[in-house]
Structure formats: C-alpha cells, structure tokens
Amino acid sequence: MNLENSIGIFDSGFGGLTVFSSITKILPDYNYIYLGDNARSPYGDHSFETVYQYTLECVEWLFSQGCPLVILACNTASAKALRNIQQLDLSKKYPHHRVLGVIRPTAEVIGTFTETNTVGVLGTRGTVKSGSYIIEINKFFPKVQVYQQSCPMWVPLIENGEHDQEGADYFVQKYVGELMAQAAEIDTILLACTHYPLMVPKIKAYISSEIKLISQGDIVANSLADYLVRHPEIANNLGRQGEQLFYTTGDTETFDQHASVFLGKEIQSRKLKR
Known part of the structure; x- marks a missing residue:
C-alpha cells in the first residue's frame, strides 16, 4: 500500500515521532509516511559522510513511495545531510521535490x-x-x-x-x-x-x-503549516485523506512498543528491508 502525495517524515529512530505527533495535530488532514532507520540508529556519532549517505537513502525511499515533501525530523540528519541534499541531490535528480529540516x-x-x-x-x-x-x-x-x-x-x-x-x-x-x-x-x-x-x-x-x-515539535509543526501556506503549489498537490503509514528498518514489534509511548496510541508499523 502506497499513499500517493504524502508528507514524508524521517528520523534515525523514534525521536522524530515527537515531531510527527505535533505536525499531525496541527495538520491532521494530510497523508503521512513515517520512516525510522532504527537498524542504523543512533546517527549522532557517525561521520558527516555516513549520515549523509544514510539520510539520502531514506529520503530517496520516501520519494519512491510518493512523498514530494520530506521533513528531516532528526537534528543530526538536518545538521549533517540537509544542505548537501538540498544543494546537490534535489537540483540534479529531484527538482520537484522538497526536503526540510528542524534546525x-x-x-x-x-x-x-x-x-x-x-x-x-x-x-x-x-x-x-x-x-x-x-x-x-x-x-x-x-x-x-x-x-x-x-x-x-x-x-x-x-x-x-x-x-x-x-x-x-x-x-x-x-x-x-x-x-x-x-x-x-x-x-x-x-x-x-x-x-x-x-x-x-x-x-x-x-x-x-x-x-x-x-x-521542537510545535515549532517545526507551525513552521511547516506556514510553509504550506506560502507554497500552495506544493500544498495543493498533497493527498488529504488523513492516512498514516509507519515504516522501520528495525524490529517492528519494538518500534510499535516505543511508538505507543511517543504517540499515545497503538500503531502497526511495516518492515523496510535494506
């Protein structure tokens, strides 16, 4: 099952669910796909090159799932990978896609x-x-x-x-x-x-x-809401069925247990095999 024209939200693990929660409270009508790269988490001690490689792989996967807009709900990825993705990869390969960070x-x-x-x-x-x-x-x-x-x-x-x-x-x-x-x-x-x-x-x-x-949750959520107002060409092309999908590169049972703590509700994630 794919959700076309969804907002993708990426984190190296579970933490991005705090941002996901805030965004979906403020913008509940959009479709969302969350991806946690739990198998390779945490990113904090990895080199710039490794974080960039991991983040780009996950962003490109979200693109392939029909996400024209991806939020890096991860400070490490935003610090180490966002600039390169925006300046190098989007302009060359994905001119109609957007990637935003939290910093x-x-x-x-x-x-x-x-x-x-x-x-x-x-x-x-x-x-x-x-x-x-x-x-x-x-x-x-x-x-x-x-x-x-x-x-x-x-x-x-x-x-x-x-x-x-x-x-x-x-x-x-x-x-x-x-x-x-x-x-x-x-x-x-x-x-x-x-x-x-x-x-x-x-x-x-x-x-x-x-x-x-x-x-950061509410700050990033309000910033995204403002961004969509200022960029109707993106907002108008996003799906609004209020659907949500969750993927993890790690163990789904562990992810679901942690997600229930972050989100205050039960979810059922899917395994993304790399």
Whole structure:
C-alpha cells in the first residue's frame, strides 16, 4: 500500500515521532509516511559522510513511495545531510521535490524566548560538533550567546526504555550540569534532539524553574503549516485523506512498543528491508 502525495517524515529512530505527533495535530488532514532507520540508529556519532549517505537513502525511499515533501525530523540528519541534499541531490535528480529540516525553524524563533540573550543547546555529539545551531541562531539573533552540550547517553537510554528509570538521573544531572557550568546566565535551554522531550521530567529536576525548556515539535509543526501556506503549489498537490503509514528498518514489534509511548496510541508499523 502506497499513499500517493504524502508528507514524508524521517528520523534515525523514534525521536522524530515527537515531531510527527505535533505536525499531525496541527495538520491532521494530510497523508503521512513515517520512516525510522532504527537498524542504523543512533546517527549522532557517525561521520558527516555516513549520515549523509544514510539520510539520502531514506529520503530517496520516501520519494519512491510518493512523498514530494520530506521533513528531516532528526537534528543530526538536518545538521549533517540537509544542505548537501538540498544543494546537490534535489537540483540534479529531484527538482520537484522538497526536503526540510528542524534546525532553521527552531533557530528562527529561539531568540524570542530568552531575556538574557543566553541560550543553552542540548544535543547529540553530531549536532553539537556541526555547530549548526550556533551558525543559524546567530543569523537571526546575532546578540544571542549560544552554549552547547552533547548528551551521548540520552538517545540510547530513551531507545532502550530506560529514560524514566532511576539510572538515567546520573547522565541527566551530568550533562545539564556541564551545560549550566558554561554560563550561569542561560535562561533558555533548547532540546536539540527530537528524542529529548521524553527526558523533560528528569531535566526539570536539575534546572531552575525559571529556565525555559524548549522542545521542537510545535515549532517545526507551525513552521511547516506556514510553509504550506506560502507554497500552495506544493500544498495543493498533497493527498488529504488523513492516512498514516509507519515504516522501520528495525524490529517492528519494538518500534510499535516505543511508538505507543511517543504517540499515545497503538500503531502497526511495516518492515523496510535494506
């Protein structure tokens, strides 16, 4: 079963489901195909070249399934692969397709949340190493100081269902403490990984109640809604039966169990064999 003219949403694993959930709440009428590359997740520690290769393969598969528009609901893929895909692959092979990421929409608004002009970013090693958030935020808010902290243990904890267990507290306190040690003026923390919203209850235990904790789901969803208004040539060609399909390169039973946590409903995914 294919859903022609669907919006494709891609992540290296489960985290993109937080973005998927926000998008489908705001834009429920469109058709969606979600793809999680769980067999090769996490992407955070892979090289730029590997992330680009993996991401392009998944994007091209979504194109083949009838998705003219694909959202990279993955910060690592957005940081390491999006620019190359947009500048090299779309223009040469897919001129009528579009691929959007999660970094730029977030960077466009994050400066409106801070009163001290000091923002902290929690992300994977790959996202932090790319410096993408520092570059993009400074384009829109040149007075905002950005401090970053990688959290390499958080995605494995989340994808193994250990994020809400007592053992996760050590790594939450460690990474949050290392971020805040960089600048006491930080009053806004961006969760620059779509997995991290599941860590919010534990993160809040280690920060001041006055610090704003920003997740990306609603930001990206609102940005997509605005994009479709500004690009009716794309919006008018998208299917609107409200249908949803889920694919994973990993184990479907595991994916479905995790997806129920992210989405608050039961789903039945399909195995994509690579």
